[in-house]
Amino acid sequence: EPEVTQTPSHQVTQMGQEVILRCVPISNHLYFYWYRQILGQKVEFLVSFYNNEISEKSEIFDDQFSVERPDGSNFTLKIRSTKLEDSAMYFCASSEGGQRIYGYTFGSGTRLTVV
């Protein structure tokens, strides 16, 4: 069964450093998303991406965050200057379509620890 692949599985970074989280969505999917989950809390939407542009973002997704699809297969989330409160699991997801009849496929996540 097709999978969404995320790398690395765990990243430790110093506060103030930049991090890039990488994702390879399912090849025929057109819509891409990032979510995060702080330990013990709900899964939260960050951003959706379609046709090489952001289609929606949450209030969490401020100027410190950016997304990119640099080639035909990768989808990245960059955090420019990490803060302690950015420590969380970050999940990438993709879907065939954006409409409500489509389900998402999520990756296994990247655990980001900011120290």
Added chain:
Amino acid sequence: DAKTTQPNSMESNEEEPVHLPCNHSTISGTDYIHWYRQLPSQGPEYVIHGLTSNVNNRMASLAIAEDRKSSTLILHRATLRDAAVYYCILRGNAGGTSYGKLTFGQGTILTVHP
């Protein structure tokens, strides 16, 4: 997004059926009902979705009340691998302010006993 209400936790024995309820009394006519689950230390996993009719797939069945104000996810024979947090999520009309996104609640923690 319309709100859903689920029990915080439920328990089941292995190989028995499990009925996970969800209330969504403010559902609109075009909202789809989606279910996801999250196994420990993993990302959410799509389970099933429906609009009005009951739905079956290889993972589960979804029973939707006639007035659509509630639904039930049915696992026909629970296994230890089904122990997870189950989320009931309403998906509204894409193209509006909630284009495509999923709004997760706290979900129901399902414990399966051997």
